[in-house]
Every structure is written in C-alpha cells, then in structure tokens.
Amino acid sequence: MTSGANMLDPQSELEFFNQDNVEEISQLAALEMSREVIARKKSSTIAPEKAYYPDSVYVMAANIFQGIQIEKPPDRVIIKYGNEPLPCWFQSEDESFQRLSYELAFSTLKYQDILETILIDSYIFPSTKIPDQLSSLIIVMLYDFQDRKFQPRVLPDNEESISEVQEVESLLNSFKTKLAAALARCRIKHDALSIYQILPETVRRQEQRASTLPLYAWINTGKISPEEVYSSLRRKGYNKVKSILHVDEKVFAVDQHCYDVLIFPSHLKKDLANIDLFKDYKLIFQDKSRSLAVHSVKALLNMDDDILMVNTGSWYTVAHMSILTSNNTSKIFVCGIQSPDKEPDVKKLFTKMGCQNIEILPETFVGIESKDHRLQNVKVILLLPRCSGLGVSNPVEFILNEHEDTSLLQDLSQGGPPKSKLQILVQQQYEQLAHAMKFTKVQAVVYCTCSVYTEENEAVVMKALECQTQGIKIQPYRLSPPVLPLCSLKEIQLSMDKFFRVEPSDVTNGCFLSILTRERDPSETVSVKDVLARAAAKGLLDGVDVGKSLKREKRRKKSKTSLPKASANDNNGIQMKITEFLNREGKLSTFRGEVLTVKTPLPPKTVSQVGTSSQVRKPGRPATNNTLVTTLMKTTCPPRPEERPTNLRRTRPEGRVIPLKSVEIALPPVMFPISSPQGVRAQIPANNFYYRLVGSKAALPGYVPPSPPRRGEKSKESTPSSFLKHPKPWL
DSSP: OOOHHHOOHHHHHHHHOOHHHHHHHOOOHHHOOOOOOOTTHHHHHHHHHHOOOOHHHHHHHHHHHHHHHOOOOGGGOOSOOOSSSSEEEEEOOOHHHHHHHHHHHHHHHHHHHHHHHHHHHTTTTSSSSGGGHHHHHHHHHHHHHHHHTTTOOOOOOOOOOOOHHHHHHHHHHHHHHHHHHHHHHHHHHHTSGGGGGGHHHHHHHHHHEEEEEEEEEOOOTOOHEEEEHHHHHTTOOOOOOSOOOTSSSSSEEOOOOOOTTTEEOOGGGHHHSSSHHHHHTTTTEEEHHHHHHHHHHHHOOOOOEEEEESSSOOOHHHHHHHHHTTTTOOHHHHHHHHOGGGGGHHHHHHHHHHHHHHEOOOOOOOOOTTTTGGGGEEEEEEEEEOOTTTTOOOOOHHHHHHOOOOOHHHHHTTOOOOOHHHHHHHEEEEEHHHHHTTTOOOOOEEEEOOOOOOOGGGHHHHHHHHTOOOOOOOOOEEEEOOOOOOHHHHHHHHHEEEEEOOOOOOOOEEEEEEEEEOOOTOOOOHHHHHHHHHHHHTOOOOOHHHHHHHHHHHHHHHHHHHHOOOOOHHHHHHHHHHHHHHHHHTTOSOOOOOOOOOSSSSSSSOOOOOOOOGGOTTTOOOOGGGHHHHGGGGSSOOTTTTTTOOOOSSSSGGGOOOOOOOOOOOOOOOOOOOHHHHHHHGGGGGOOOSSOOEEEEESSSTTTOOOOOOOTTGGGGGSGSSOOOOOOOOO
C-alpha cells in the first residue's frame, strides 16, 4: 500500500493554486462554514457519534457502499470502486456498530454524485494514484469529513487504528482547502445553502420522517403477559400514555391496531436495547407493517389451520406468527432460507423465543407444488413479496430489523427504483400471488407490502383476481374487507375499496394490505356436526357432551333419507285411529289447533300435544310466518255441527285423511304440559327436534277429552297458568 503522500500529484496541486483561483477559494471556503441547521436536523442529532467514527466503522461502511453503489455507464466512469472488499479484521455482531456502518454507507450513497463531483473537481481524481479498492473508503470518509466541516477527527489513545484508514485520512487532510472550495462551487451551482437541499424532494421528506419515526416492539406473550411488561417498564421509569407525542420523556403507548404492540419515542432506542425485556426476547423491535400482516392472518384462522409464510425477510415475523398461534394446533411453514448454513442459528433463535410450531422448507415458494402433501392443511398463505419499499421512512432500521436485501438502500437513496426494475418487481409479485391462489386447500391469501406504488399493490391484486384459474370444484377468490380495526376517518376512507392502507408519516412507515378469500360454495351446507366440532375446538362447549349431539345428527340424517313418505298401510292405520277419536269428539263446539307428532314405523314417530299458547316461536317473527303453520291453520276452523272432521287439511265432511309431510325445525328442548309423563314421555323421540303440525288431537292414544267448558268460563287449557313452566327451557 502506498502512503498518502505518494498518492498526491504535486504538479496538479500547483496548477490548481493559480492567481485566478486564490480569491474564489477564500470566498467559497468561508461560505462553506455557513450550514443550515434546520435542514440538517438528523445530522445535528447524531453529530457527536459521527465525530468519533472508529476505523472499523469506516471499513465496514466502505464494503457496504461498494456493494450498493450506483454504477455509471462505462463511457462516464472516472472513479472505479473495484470488486474486492477491504479486509476487515474486526467483525462485530453489535447492533449499534452495524447501525453506524449502514447509516454512513447509506448517507454516502445518497450524495454519491455530489461527492464524486467534489473528488474530481478537487483533482484528487484522477491526478492521484489510488488503488480501486480504496475508492469506496475515500468517498465514505469524505462524506464524514465534510459533515464535520473539514475538522480533524479526534480519537481516544486506546483506539485501534487501521493502516488503510490512516492513509486515506492523511490524503483528505492534505486536500482540505480544495475539497471545501469544490463543495462550495457545487452548492452555488445548485443555489443551495447545504448539500442536503440538493437531494431529491422524496429523499428529503424521507429523511425528515426518519428523524421522528417512533420505535415499534411486539410483546412475546409466550414468555410474559402485557400487564407484566407494563409493570416492568414502570419500574424502569417509563410511563404509559395514549400517544407518544411526549418525545422528550420516557413513555410508551399501546398500538391501536395490534393489542400486543408497544410504541416508544425514537430517542429511547439505546436505552431500551439495554433492558432485560429486550435482551430476553420478551419485547422485540419490528416494523409495524409486519405486525399488521400477522394479525390479519390470525383473524382468518380456525383452531387447526396451518399457515404458509412466503418472503418473510425477518425471522421475527415468523416468531410473531408462532406466538400468536401458540394456543392453537396450527403449524407454520416457512419457505426456505437464503443461506442454508444459517438454519441452525435460526432454530436456536426460535428456541430462545419459545417458538415450537415452525417448520422450515428448503424450497423456494414457486418451486413448491400446489398439491404438496405437507401443505394439505394449510388454509392461509401470508405473502410478503420483495418490493420497492418506497413507503419506508428509515431504510437502515428497516433493513436491520427485517433482514432485507441491502439493494433496497440503492433504490431509496434515489427516491425510488428505476422503471425497469419496478417492472421486474411487479412481475415477480404477480407470479407469487398467482401461485398462492393455485393451492386448492387454501381459503385465504394475505398480501402485504411496504410500498406506495399502485403498480405493486392494487394493480397486482386485481390482475391476479382477473386471471385466476377457476376449476369445477374450486371456488374463485374475491376481495375481502380488512379484518383490522379502522381507527380514524382517514383509515376508513382509505379502505373504502377493501384495501387496508397506511400512508408514510412521521409516526409510521407506509403499508398496503389486501385479503383474498374464496367465495363460499352456494351448495355447501354447514352441518350440526361441523358447528359443534368448531365450537368444541374453540373451547365454547366445556362441560357439554358433544358425542351425543353428533349421534343425534347422524340419526336425523338417516331418518331424512329413509322416510320420503308413509306407506299405504300406515296411512290406513292412522286414519282408523283418527276416525275413532273423532267419533268421541263430535259433540265439541270448538276446535282447537294443536301440535301433533305423527308416529310411523319408518322411523317411529309419536303423537304429542302442546297447548296453542305454548308454541315456541322464532324470536322476532310471529309464529304464523312459519309456512307449515300458515298452511295448516286454515283447517282449524270450527266444524259444522252435523258433520265430523275426517281430514286434517280439508273440511271434516270430506271423510279422507291425507298424510302430512314432516318438517324439521331445530328448536331448544321444551317441556311438554302433559299430566301423565309416564305414558307419553316414553313416546317422545330421543332427540330434541320436534315435528310440529297443527291439527286434531284425535291421533293421541289414550287421550281423554275434557268436558266442554261452561258458559262464561275459560278453558283451563288455554290459560297460561295451566302449563308447566320451566325456569330455563333451553336446558
């Protein structure tokens, strides 16, 4: 490695200091000292940290920048960055170290064009002989040098130094005046007080939002309850508030959309990272958009439904889904790991967090067959496709927390991806969503991005719905409304078309969420067995014997198929019994409508009676709305004195009996007002579903007709007090 002095070209330096440039340099250098404080709010907040970047941060930031730097066409390339990264002897997993390195690399990337112009205008390039592998280190250190207003870096005596960093620092210090002048000319050219104002408007808004974006963390309820978290935070000096507008205080709030997500002011990140709640994985930092996605999936699940998660990015998202379904029998399948050698570390992470229902699939999502036997019980797919990420306000935090590809930084540094790259992303998103809709057993797909582009959101979903393949036995998908609570009028307005949207703001990143569910088959009927099984799985039938109800359901189904109508012999037997009883009833002056249950051999049915006023009516609707009752009540008019009723549907003189069709009505069990339970209760069917017909009492064996009521005296049978009342008729 050549020293910093050998990198200089003395002839170029002498040519720069001619008489014409002396006055301009002094004026521009003085102008460089005036900086706009408001526009550099973020830089001023972390200036003390930037003033003391250690050498190892420079090296790591240089290697990150080398991988994400924006390449120029070959005919415009002046500064070459090489292909080999700098050797980094100091490898640290410390989050603060990684954050400093990524922030420095991302800031350099945003100003790449300006910094390259300064290096060329100051004659550092191409006059000096600099190895290509040091170019990324030079431009990274130049950004920090100008951010310190070209002041020297002060390091502790015990700070470990790296030779490459020391050489580049000497080079920049020797070109200090030229660099300041070049920067000033650049600002004058763009009519800007600082290079911050030269950035695109979208990037500037993104920086402003990032400076105030709060921290989101979800509670690992598998290890600790929310109440215990609140108590622990209060002991640490944190106060629970309704909003986190108190940015200068130690406060926290509960998110309105996700009950297990807490919000903290951004300046508390370092303090929170050192408390046991975060060290023990009881609280986990994560972007809110991921929590919205997993809570949407949770709202669509039954107790035993499995889940397939695609492109999760952060393993914390998988862990959050696992914790939310820990009380279910659900299993979570995750599509592949980008680096198979990291699988043991991932499993250790899940063990520390208390996750047990996760299975990692080695295949990519598009490589999994829709009829894969492992996924036959998967009912919901969570799709988090790779997107432009333009709704992300703080890209560095998002990448560190979500383990996203660092190429996202390249797009966001320029205000968004180029059109060609956006088209590639859109095509990938559509292919993944279309593939998810091919799984025949799946009933819902949750599609979530952190983009604000319509092309990646609504357009992808609508295209997938229009182009879905429809089979004979497969119901098509439809767009369903959000399952998350809408907490403001703006959210309601944004969700009018059934999409859930959160716009980027000072308090949250942008988010788009869509739910696709299969249309219900109109021919599909839900049996009592299915309803009871689901209720039992959810713990709603504790203490109730479900087995008996299921047996009753089977007997009921059997009776429906085995008795289309009564035989002729049965009809004759019933007619004889009815005629015999009507002979004894001939002198009655009134004819009361009663409830009959006709007993026939296939299957056995008995006849029982209930007073008219004790009929169980459907809530909110009069009993006369029942089709059967409406039809049969027409036959209950008083008979003529000289004629005897012989038919239940027509007038009595007809002398014929037409067999009645049975109608099934599922009602709560009721007590029958019969004074002789031993003789009649044995004839009541075992189940509690009664066939209610309006007709004569004549078919009741052994029935003794009451004497006609005296004039002016009400029949005891019609008074409510004569019936047996049960305090809880549904039991």
